[in-house]
Amino acid sequence: MKPNPLFNGLYVPLVTPFTNDLRLAPDALARLADEALSAGASGLVALGTTAESATLTAEEKRTVVRICSAACRAHAAPLIVGVGTNDTAAAITSLRELAATGDVAAALVPAPPYIRPGEAGTLAHFTALAEDGGLPLIVYDIPYRTGQTLSADAVAALGRLPGIVGIKHATGAIDATTMELLGSPPPGFAVLGGDDVVISPLVAAGAHGGIVASANVRTADYAELISLWHLGSAAPARKLGAELARLSAALFAEPNPTVIKGVLHAQDRIPSPAVRMPLLAASTSTVHRAALLANSRVRQASTT
Numbered sequence: 001m002k003p004n005p006l007f008n009g010l011y012v013p014l015v016t017p018f019t020n021d022l023r024l025a026p027d028a029l030a031r032l033a034d035e036a037l038s039a040g041a042s043g044l045v046a047l048g049t050t051a052e053s054a055t056l057t058a059e060e061k062r063t064v065v066r067i068c069s070a071a072c073r074a075h076a077a078p079l080i081v082g083v084g085t086n087d088t089a090a091a092i093t094s095l096r097e098l099a100a101t102g103d104v105a106a107a108l109v110p111a112p113p114y115i116r117p118g119e120a121g122t123l124a125h126f127t128a129l130a131e132d133g134g135l136p137l138i139v140y141d142i143p144y145r146t147g148q149t150l151s152a153d154a155v156a157a158l159g160r161l162p163g164i165v166g167i168k169h170a171t172g173a174i175d176a177t178t179m180e181l182l183g184s185p186p187p188g189f190a191v192l193g194g195d196d197v198v199i200s201p202l203v204a205a206g207a208h209g210g211i212v213a214s215a216n217v218r219t220a221d222y223a224e225l226i227s228l229w230h231l232g233s234a235a236p237a238r239k240l241g242a243e244l245a246r247l248s249a250a251l252f253a254e255p256n257p258t259v260i261k262g263v264l265h266a267q268d269r270i271p272s273p274a275v276r277m278p279l280l281a282a283s284t285s286t287v288h289r290a291a292l293l294a295n296s297r298v299r300q301a302s303t304t
């Protein structure tokens, strides 16, 4: 049997800052990584969707992982790295390369995108990665991006595999399957919320934590939200959860991470809001609205 879940609390999937001419901005990334961990994140996620990993070169990906590992090492925090491909053999190669660095606590792996191999094919994919990749895996369940759903039985089967240590639940719903998973998660298996707007109810219902892109801004508040629920402080958690849901909705009003980058740039934390195509920079009005919510702290959670 696996021990207690290795992963709980807040994991911040960092954006990849670029210069105005779309070059990687390594110093800004190092600063963001340090700020997130100093503000109470349990760990970082490198090369998530939020990192625009689809448009990073292999060399840039290595640089991002190196910078994030250095920050995690300095804070004794776990680093999770996104590995997203619909080629099982290529995913195993990437996992082995990451495992060889010795710095990665787990890989975040979606169901193979676009191909829709069915549940049996998806289970075979994850089984091969878990057996041969050399790294603990967190399954990224995000059917609206991959085109592949996972039933409660499939998730339970994945949870029983020794190399699979958790799931990032981002199905766009809190439904019967979610409640079944949260009601009796496989032993040692972490359930991490991945739909920012509903992170509060998910943790209230039993999730161990979340991988929350919105926490690139107001990291401390998202970390506090999760710990309030874990401490059983329901009233302040509900209030803070409602406030952060408004912020998350504003941050996701245009394709992620365009608004988050706009806000971080408005806060002077990254050199430019630039994103690589096919993403387009968020509109000024959307960024302005989200920045107002990002900069306001409406309540004192502990005094409510």
Ligand SMILES: O=C(O)C1=N[C@H](C(=O)O)C[C@H](O)C1
Residues within 6 Å of the ligand: 013, 045, 047, 048, 049, 050, 051, 194, 195, 196, 211, 212, 213, 214, 256, 257
């Ligand atoms: O990069 C991530 O990890 C996340 N990406 C999601 C998305 O862009 O759909 C959102 C979630 O907050 C974390």
